[in-house]
Amino acid sequence: MEWLFLPRWPAVTVGILIGFLECLTFLLLDKPIGCSTAFARTSGMIEKALRGSATAEKPYYRLFPPVIDWEWMFVFGIPLGAFISAVSSGTFRIEWVPSLWAGIFGPGASSRLITALAGGFLAGLGARWAGGCTSGHGISGSLQLAVSSWLASAAFFAGGILSAMLLFSLARG
Amino acid sequence: MGKTPFLLPEAARKPFALFLGIVFGFLLQKGGVTRYEVIIGQLLLLDFTVLKVMLSAVLAGMLGIQVLLQLKLVALHPKHGSVGSSVIGGLIFGLGFGLLGYCPGTAAGAVGQGSLDALFGGVFGMLLGTAFYSGIYPRIETTVLRWGTFGDITLPEVLHSARWKVVIAVAAVIASALSAMSFLGL
Numbered sequence: 001m002e003w004l005f006l007p008r009w010p011a012v013t014v015g016i017l018i019g020f021l022e023c024l025t026f027l028l029l030d031k032p033i034g035c036s037t038a039f040a041r042t043s044g045m046i047e048k049a050l051r052g053s054a055t056a057e058k059p060y061y062r063l064f065p066p067v068i069d070w071e072w073m074f075v076f077g078i079p080l081g082a083f084i085s086a087v088s089s090g091t092f093r094i095e096w097v098p099s100l101w102a103g104i105f106g107p108g109a110s111s112r113l114i115t116a117l118a119g120g121f122l123a124g125l126g127a128r129w130a131g132g133c134t135s136g137h138g139i140s141g142s143l144q145l146a147v148s149s150w151l152a153s154a155a156f157f158a159g160g161i162l163s164a165m166l167l168f169s170l171a172r173g
Numbered sequence: 174m175g176k177t178p179f180l181l182p183e184a185a186r187k188p189f190a191l192f193l194g195i196v197f198g199f200l201l202q203k204g205g206v207t208r209y210e211v212i213i214g215q216l217l218l219l220d221f222t223v224l225k226v227m228l229s230a231v232l233a234g235m236l237g238i239q240v241l242l243q244l245k246l247v248a249l250h251p252k253h254g255s256v257g258s259s260v261i262g263g264l265i266f267g268l269g270f271g272l273l274g275y276c277p278g279t280a281a282g283a284v285g286q287g288s289l290d291a292l293f294g295g296v297f298g299m300l301l302g303t304a305f306y307s308g309i310y311p312r313i314e315t316t317v318l319r320w321g322t323f324g325d326i327t328l329p330e331v332l333h334s335a336r337w338k339v340v341i342a343v344a345a346v347i348a349s350a351l352s353a354m355s356f357l358g359l
Contacts, residue, residue: 159267
C-alpha cells in the first residue's frame with residue numbers, strides 16, 4: 001500500500017485513472033465530468049444572497065440555476081481529495097506564493113495575488129464563454145470527439161502559452 | 174429512457190458525485206497538476222506533465238466510452254459550439270490560465286494542498302469572472318456566441334466515418350504522441 005502515499009504518480013497512470021473515472025460518470029450519472037459550471041452556480045448563489053431573488057431571473061441563471069447540483073458536489077470534493085493526497089504524502093504546505101513565482105518575481109504576495117485574481121477572472125469568464133474548461137472541454141469533450149471541445153482545447157493552450165510566455169519574458173527583460 | 178440503464182437513483186447522485194470529486198482531486202494532486210510550477214512548466218513548454226495526463230485520460234476515456242457505447246450503456250453529451258464561443262472563449266480562458274497557473278479543477282485541488290494563491294487569487298477571480306459573464310451573456314448570446322455556429326457535431330460526423338474507426342485513428346495518434354514524448358524524455 002506504500003504507493004498510495006507516494007508524493008507523485010506517473011502522469012500516464014493518473015491520466016488512465018481519470019479516463020476510468022469519466023467512464024463511471026457517464027455510466028452512473030449520465031454526465032461528463034466538468035468543473036466550471038459549478039463556479040458559475042456558486043457566483044449565482046453569492047449574487048442571490050447579496051441582491052435577492054431577481055438574480056435567478058437573469059437569463060444565464062435560468063440556463064444554469066444557482067443551486068447545488070451533482071457537479072457542484074463533485075467540485076466540492078476536489079479540494080478534499082487533494083487534501084487527503086497532500087497530507088498523506090507529506091506534500092501539504094500552506095503557501096501564498098509558489099516557489100517558481102518567488103524565484104522570478106520576488107517573495108511578495110501582493111503581485112502574485114493580483115496576477116492570480118486577474119488570471120482567475122479571465123479563466124472564469126472564458127470558461128463560461130466557451131461552455132467548458134480544461135476538464136469539461138479538454139478531457140470530457142475531447143474524449144467524445146466533440147469538435148467544439150477540440151477547438152476550445154487548442155485555444156486554451158494557445159492563449160495559455162501566449163500569456164505565460166509573455167509574463168515570464170517580461171520578468172527576464 | 175433506457176439509454177443509461179445504470180443511472181443512479183436521484184438520491185444517490187450527489188453523494189456519489191462527491192465521492193468521484195474526492196477521487197478526482199486525489200488523482201490531480203498525485204499527478205502534480207495542482208502545482209503552479211507544473212502547469213506553468215507546461216505552458217512554457219518545459220514540463221509536459223499536463224499534456225501527458227490529459228492525453229492519457231482522453232485515450233483511456235475515449236476507448237472506455239466507445240466500448241460502453243457499443244454495449245448501449247451510456248449516451249454521449251457533446252457540447253454545442255461556434256467559432257465565437259469555442260475559439261474566442263477558449264482564448265480568453267487561455268490568457269487567464271497562463272496568468273493564474275491553474276484551471277478551475279486544478280485550482281480547487283491546489284486549495285486542498287494549501288496553495289492560498291489558488292484560493293484568494295484563483296477561486297475568487299473565477300467567481301468574479303463567471304458573475305461578469307452572467308451579466309454580459311444576454312448581449313453576446315445573440316451576437317458573438319453565434320458567429321460560425323457548428324453545433325454539437327463530433328469528428329466522426331465531420332469525417333462521415335464510422336465512430337469506431339475515428340476512435341481507433343485518434344487513439345493511434347495519441348499513443349504515438351505519448352510514446353514520442355517518452356522517447357524524447359519530455
